Amino acid sequence: MSDAVMERIRELKAKRNAVILAHNYQLGEVQDAADWVGDSLELARKAAASDADVIVFCGVHFMAETAAILAPDKKVLLPEPSAGCPMADMADAKDLAAFKAEHPGAAVVAYVNSSAAVKALTDVCCTSANAIEVVQHFPKDQEIIFVPDKHLGSYVARRLGREILLWNGFCPSHMWIRPEDIERRRKEFPDAVIMVHPECRPEVVELADEVLGTGGMCRMARESDATTFVIGTEVGLIHRLKKENPDKRFVAASEQAICMNMKKITLDSVVRALDKMDCQVTVEPEVREKALGAVERMVQFG
Numbered sequence: 001m002s003d004a005v006m007e008r009i010r011e012l013k014a015k016r017n018a019v020i021l022a023h024n025y026q027l028g029e030v031q032d033a034a035d036w037v038g039d040s041l042e043l044a045r046k047a048a049a050s051d052a053d054v055i056v057f058c059g060v061h062f063m064a065e066t067a068a069i070l071a072p073d074k075k076v077l078l079p080e081p082s083a084g085c086p087m088a089d090m091a092d093a094k095d096l097a098a099f100k101a102e103h104p105g106a107a108v109v110a111y112v113n114s115s116a117a118v119k120a121l122t123d124v125c126c127t128s129a130n131a132i133e134v135v136q137h138f139p140k141d142q143e144i145i146f147v148p149d150k151h152l153g154s155y156v157a158r159r160l161g162r163e164i165l166l167w168n169g170f171c172p173s174h175m176w177i178r179p180e181d182i183e184r185r186r187k188e189f190p191d192a193v194i195m196v197h198p199e200c201r202p203e204v205v206e207l208a209d210e211v212l213g214t215g216g217m218c219r220m221a222r223e224s225d226a227t228t229f230v231i232g233t234e235v236g237l238i239h240r241l242k243k244e245n246p247d248k249r250f251v252a253a254s255e256q257a258i259c260m261n262m263k264k265i266t267l268d269s270v271v272r273a274l275d276k277m278d279c280q281v282t283v284e285p286e287v288r289e290k291a292l293g294a295v296e297r298m299v300q301f302g
């Protein structure tokens with residue numbers, strides 16, 4: 001990254017009293033320019049605790065919305081307003097309301113990868129880091145609707161040995177990782193620890209050594225004595241893993257697991273966002289009021 005661009009970002013951050021949060025799947029140069037790099041849960045907590053006036057959220061739309069729900073007194077900027085999450089778009093609030101009406105006793109657990117309108121219909125939100133803990137919190141005989149990720153929901157159901165009503169959503173980027181990719185990597189790197197994200201399809205999850213969110217993968221890479229890791233998630237995480245563990249080796253389970261929405265944000269778009277301040281993400285007050293409890297409970301878990 002050029003020194004001039006970094007200097008411009010520093011100047012604008014000071015002028016706006018801004019903080020830059022970047023998700024683990026962002027481009028390497030964006031991660032390097034951020035104050036904090038993390039998973040959805042870590043970044044939601046940072047947004048809630050920050051005393052900055054402006055949060056530049058380098059991620060996708062639902063993440064900026066979640067920050068706006070938790071920090072309504074701050075301006076949350078999404079440097080590329082078209083950076084959405086196809087999985088979040090698979091759950092529509094009207095459809096969820098109709099499904100809830102068919103299951104009047106059910107509690108709704110929404111993966112944080114969902115719109116604010118869906119969160120407003122939810123009892124508790126969760127991330128991949130705390131989904132098991134959140135569902136476990138409900139009595140065994142409580143019917144649960146899990147929205148929108150069927151793969152994360154079915155992983156939680158299998159781990160807890162309980163039935164969950166699953167929404168039919170999924171992450172297209174994680175679908176690129178196939179069982180044959182894991183089998184190939186296993187042959188190529190027999191000593192490697194194979195870590196996959198629970199957004200992967202169940203046949204992939206079954207072949208892995210560890211099933212972890214991105215924050216969990218970073219911890220495992222740091223703490224494990226192993227020196228080679230196969231990473232079954234969006235390839236952007238490998239930048240952070242290499243930076244934090246320069247003596248270890250990280251190999252993508254599939255080079256095709258790229259989220260094009262995450263890659264829309266560049267350093268130039270961060271500069272433009274801080275300069276123009278024209279890409280604020282807001283949540284309607286009545287939606288925010290309904291979603292806040294579910295999001296706050298998510299931040300408290302795990």
Ligand code: SF4
Pocket residue numbers: 025060084085086087088113171172173174234259260261262
């Ligand atoms: S990686 Fe998948 S779940 Fe994450 S933002 Fe991209 S499409 Fe959505």
